[in-house]
Amino acid sequence: MLQRKKRMCRFCEGGDIYIDFRDEKRLVRFLTEQGKIVPRRTSGNCNQHQRQLANAIKRARHLALIPFVSDIPR
Amino acid sequence: MENLYCTIFIVDTSLNPDEAETVSSRIQQLVEDHGGIIRKINRWGKKRLAYPVRNNSHGFYVEIEFTANSRLNIPKIIEAEYRLNDRVLRYLTYIVSKKELIQREKNAGKRAARQEQEEALANKLTVAEPETAPAEEKAETVTAEEEKTVPEKEETEKVPETPSAEHETEQEVKKEESLEESGVEEEPEKSPEEPESGETGEEEKSST
Numbered sequence: 001m002l003q004r005k006k007r008m009c010r011f012c013e014g015g016d017i018y019i020d021f022r023d024e025k026r027l028v029r030f031l032t033e034q035g036k037i038v039p040r041r042t043s044g045n046c047n048q049h050q051r052q053l054a055n056a057i058k059r060a061r062h063l064a065l066i067p068f069v070s071d072i073p074r
Numbered sequence: 075m076e077n078l079y080c081t082i083f084i085v086d087t088s089l090n091p092d093e094a095e096t097v098s099s100r101i102q103q104l105v106e107d108h109g110g111i112i113r114k115i116n117r118w119g120k121k122r123l124a125y126p127v128r129n130n131s132h133g134f135y136v137e138i139e140f141t142a143n144s145r146l147n148i149p150k151i152i153e154a155e156y157r158l159n160d161r162v163l164r165y166l167t168y169i170v171s172k173k174e175l176i177q178r179e180k181n182a183g184k185r186a187a188r189q190e191q192e193e194a195l196a197n198k199l200t201v202a203e204p205e206t207a208p209a210e211e212k213a214e215t216v217t218a219e220e221e222k223t224v225p226e227k228e229e230t231e232k233v234p235e236t237p238s239a240e241h242e243t244e245q246e247v248k249k250e251e252s253l254e255e256s257g258v259e260e261e262p263e264k265s266p267e268e269p270e271s272g273e274t275g276e277e278e279k280s281s282t
Contacts, residue, residue: 018177024124063082063164064123064133 009046011053019049021056024065030057035070075144076115078175081152083165084133087120092136093161101138104151110142127163139170 011019021027030045030053035038037057040050060066081101085094102112118135127133142148149167156165167263 001127015180016177017180018171018173020174020177059166059168061124063084063135063166064125067124 009044009049011049012046016049019052019056019063021059021063024060025059027053027057027066029043031066035067076141077144078139078141079110079149079167080137080139080170081149081165081167082135083156084123084127084135084138084163086128086130086161086163087134088130088132090161094136097159098136098138101152101155104140104155105140105142108142108151109146109165109226110140110146110148112138114139123163130163133163138274179276 019026024025030043032038035052040047043050059068061068077278083097083101085097087093098115098117102115105112114137116137117265118137120132123131123133140148152166153167156162
């Protein structure tokens, strides 16, 4: 009964080859309120882009662009 | 193999604002001494950190790109320097992949296209401004006329309503009086509550 729209990978739609860790605004979209990486089943990303995204998020976290943990919901 | 490296580091500038420059010049010197070529220096400036690093809420970001042979092992040397320096809060050094370069070119192309579009729009706007201005004035006058006409209609509509409402209330009041008199005389125990409640409801509606 529940028919969900199959989400397309946003990066594939945009034709992006590489996900830059520098633009944190884009990465924040793929984080939960707590700062966790959103899984592929909810974000709809393809395998390659999800892996790239995970790497980008980890780099951004290391450079304090993105929080590791944020308890306060925005 | 010749690689393009990118190194980013965060400097604590709370004590000495020139610290970022000294560190970046030191890194540049190291790279050039060991046979690397600096391609780009990008100062992001002082930014707020997403979480406190060594009790610092802000840090100065500097990005340096350089090309070097992988045998020279420059990243190792640079990172040793970062570790020795207490003012450097965080650092990241990586090899820029071909994909990233292609993506950068794409983004640059997109930006250029956007700028062109914006410029075209700006030119159009400058041309179109005198045309649009009178149109707006016309629109204003039209609305003003509408405003003038609308209240008249409302008044005309209101005028018949108010007297009729008054008549109704008067009629109701008369009915109430008659009903009360009749109710009291005929059935004093049961009937008075029901008609009174209904009538009060009507009164409220009419008044509003």
